[in-house]
Amino acid sequence: MDDEIHELNQDETTFRTIIEPFRIKAVEALRQTTRAEREAILLRAHYNVFRIPARDVMIDLLTDSGTGAMSAEQWSAIMRGDESYAGSESYFRFEETVRDIFGFRHVIPTHQGRAAERILFAVMCRPGDVVPNNTHFDTTRANVEYVGAVAEDLVIPEGRDPQARHPFKGNMDVDRLEDLIQRVGRERIPLVMLTVTNNSGGGQPVSLANIRAVRAVCDRHGLPLYLDACRFAENAYFIKLREPGQSDRSVREIAREMMRYGDGCTMSAKKDGQVNIGGFLCTNDDDLARQERDLLILSEGFPTYGGLAGRDLDAIAVGLREVLDEHYLRYRVASTQYLGDRLTAIGFPIVQPPGGHAIYIDAKAALPHIPPSAYPGQALAAELYLAGGIRAVEIGSVMFARVDAATGVETPAAMELVRLAIPRRVYTQSHIDYVAEVAARVWERRTCLPGYRIVEQAPFLRHFSCRFEPLG
Numbered sequence: 001m002d003d004e005i006h007e008l009n010q011d012e013t014t015f016r017t018i019i020e021p022f023r024i025k026a027v028e029a030l031r032q033t034t035r036a037e038r039e040a041i042l043l044r045a046h047y048n049v050f051r052i053p054a055r056d057v058m059i060d061l062l063t064d065s066g067t068g069a070m071s072a073e074q075w076s077a078i079m080r081g082d083e084s085y086a087g088s089e090s091y092f093r094f095e096e097t098v099r100d101i102f103g104f105r106h107v108i109p110t111h112q113g114r115a116a117e118r119i120l121f122a123v124m125c126r127p128g129d130v131v132p133n134n135t136h137f138d139t140t141r142a143n144v145e146y147v148g149a150v151a152e153d154l155v156i157p158e159g160r161d162p163q164a165r166h167p168f169k170g171n172m173d174v175d176r177l178e179d180l181i182q183r184v185g186r187e188r189i190p191l192v193m194l195t196v197t198n199n200s201g202g203g204q205p206v207s208l209a210n211i212r213a214v215r216a217v218c219d220r221h222g223l224p225l226y227l228d229a230c231r232f233a234e235n236a237y238f239i240k241l242r243e244p245g246q247s248d249r250s251v252r253e254i255a256r257e258m259m260r261y262g263d264g265c266t267m268s269a270k271k272d273g274q275v276n277i278g279g280f281l282c283t284n285d286d287d288l289a290r291q292e293r294d295l296l297i298l299s300e301g302f303p304t305y306g307g308l309a310g311r312d313l314d315a316i317a318v319g320l321r322e323v324l325d326e327h328y329l330r331y332r333v334a335s336t337q338y339l340g341d342r343l344t345a346i347g348f349p350i351v352q353p354p355g356g357h358a359i360y361i362d363a364k365a366a367l368p369h370i371p372p373s374a375y376p377g378q379a380l381a382a383e384l385y386l387a388g389g390i391r392a393v394e395i396g397s398v399m400f401a402r403v404d405a406a407t408g409v410e411t412p413a414a415m416e417l418v419r420l421a422i423p424r425r426v427y428t429q430s431h432i433d434y435v436a437e438v439a440a441r442v443w444e445r446r447t448c449l450p451g452y453r454i455v456e457q458a459p460f461l462r463h464f465s466c467r468f469e470p471l472g
């Protein structure tokens with residue numbers, strides 16, 4: 001593979017049309033359905049879009065995680081995969097790439113991001129500890145809570161206001177971090193985390209200045225800083241676009257600097273690794289790495305494959321280099337913005353400015369007649385499916401309400417969002433135009449949409465499997 005990572009130069013940015021920087025070699029058919037068919041399908045799924053078979057979805061914007069198209073280079077790398085149990089060549093290629101881009105000493109492969117989280121928190125956290133983050137993703141929060149620790153979200157106030165315009169709405173509120181450390185004591189905080197970009201807060205980036213400021217607080221109190229690096233390349237590209245003094249640097253350099261402030265990271269390679277499965281955990285701490293590898297062997301596998309096949313490791317190595325191609329990142333951010341602009345023109349209130357991998361509709365503002373207790377995000381997600389076979393996901397009180405175990409009483413989430421996540425290199429502009437047309441129809445019917453109640457749920461991550469009933 002050509003190891004040169006492409007940086008944009010002035011000449012290449014003079015045309016207005018930003019094309020998909022790839023052509024299509026293999027295609028998958030989309031099955032078209034009628035509204036009557038979708039009504040029956042949604043009923044069978046108990047109104048939970050996670051329960052809908054993929055064949056019954058026309059445009060699947062449920063997640064950008066593991067749903068991307070791999071490149072010809074990645075498929076070629078798959079054929080190079082060395083499936084030796086111990087010390088495979090694939091591992092060394094993977095390790096070299098991750099070290100080169102991220103710069104951490106120990107690179108521990110895992111089957112996906114949450115496995116890295118589980119191992120990290122099992123090794124670092126004790127019951128009663130507190131883990132600050134800008135905003136924990138659902139699996140991150142669940143894994144913190146599973147070891148008896150408390151997950152604290154400390155994003156800046158603008159990050160909790162969908163309409164607030166701020167170039168780095170994923171930033172952590174450094175004063176609140178300082179305050180938390182004073183309040184609970186540094187000994188109860190085993191690590192600080194920063195999620196780049198901040199998925200649960202709208203896919204919003206974190207600035208270099210903020211990463212440095214968080215690092216400075218960590219240094220003052222002797223705390224390690226870990227990055228949840230799933231979308232590190234999109235975050236680095238936003239820094240290049242928006243942070244003063246960064247426009248002449250390559251995304252690769254910026255990404256490297258972001259990582260330099262960390263003591264390690266968790267990574268779901270299903271996002272900016274551009275693969276369908278995979279992840280890793282990195283650390284600079286030799287002792288932690290030893291404990292993490294011990295745990296890895298228990299559930300994931302030997303340290304040179306960690307729950308993956310050799311071919312997966314090779315595909316990640318190629319994907320991590322490809323994601324730093326600035327033509328790709330320019331198209332990625334522009335095509336997400338395109339969907340955001342179309343939805344805004346219809347009237348939908350969305351989290352502004354659009355994030356890197358998804359558009360987040362503010363369902364509370366779009367459906368003011370549905371209170372958070374009746375899950376406006378669920379109502380909107382259900383109607384997007386019924387209207388046009390589009391699968392989106394609620395990121396609101398279904399996913400994040402705090403449920404009192406004794407009384408069952410729910411404290412609503414900070415925001416009621418619906419995320420339309422865009423798989424990498426999968427859909428073309430006409431697919432997105434179709435999504436906008438369907439959304440326009442949903443907008444016309446918005447005052448008639450019913451709220452929902454949950455009739456069955458699991459104790460953790462209930463949104464994946466719960467059953468709903470429409471109200472009224």
Ligand SMILES: Cc1ncc(COP(=O)(O)O)c(C=O)c1O
Pocket residue numbers: 065112113114115137139140195197199200228230267268269270278279
């Ligand atoms: C910010 C963030 N962290 C962690 C994860 C978990 O990664 P995985 O789904 O690979 O377990 C995700 C997945 O969507 C994510 O977006």
